[in-house]
Amino acid sequence: NAGVMQNPRHLVRRRGQEARLRCSPMKGHSHVYWYRQLPEEGLKFMVYLQKENIIDESGMPKERFSAEFPKEGPSILRIQQVVRGDSAAYFCASFKGGQETQYFGPGTRLLVL
């Protein structure tokens, strides 16, 4: 049973470009969280999605950031017009409804030049 997959593992973008981060949850998991880990800071919750629904986006900046989890395919975190402050490690975690444990992917490390 494959774990949570994230790609790309590393992403370099120039200011103003778009970044697309993908997360494939574990098989059978229909809940996905996205967290961001800024340098020298802890993990921060961004958004919680179930299949085709955004449940809680209270941690996600209102502008430039969006997330989706379609019926088919991976969850996508999209950052438009990236700025240097977006440089961070972005982790997704999935869990199966009814269970408590969140399983994390290896993360995508975004560097904005």
Add this chain to the structure above:
Amino acid sequence: SQELEQSPQSLIVQEGKNLTINCTSSKTLYGLYWYKQKYGEGLIFLMMLQKGGEEKSHEKITAKLDEKKQQSSLHITASQPSHAGIYLCGADGRTQAGNNRKLIWGLGTSLAVNP
């Protein structure tokens, strides 16, 4: 808002020594999670505690949650170089059962084990 404090911030121990990492919440917890992160990698789930006074062990790692459900400790016995990494505690601050399990995190404890 809920805050989670971890201590110590960093720790260097000699192989074979025991160590304890603490995690304190400003509010009562619905659940407390311990994860380990190796440098530059993802988070590996260690243990989850939910009941006051609960204690769980896996190999040489023991985690406890106090009766008030506001403080947890992670104890490693006879540490090995493979234990090195960043230990993170995550708090589930829900006041009642529900599906939103977003976690609030401590800043982590960086552990180095010298052979």
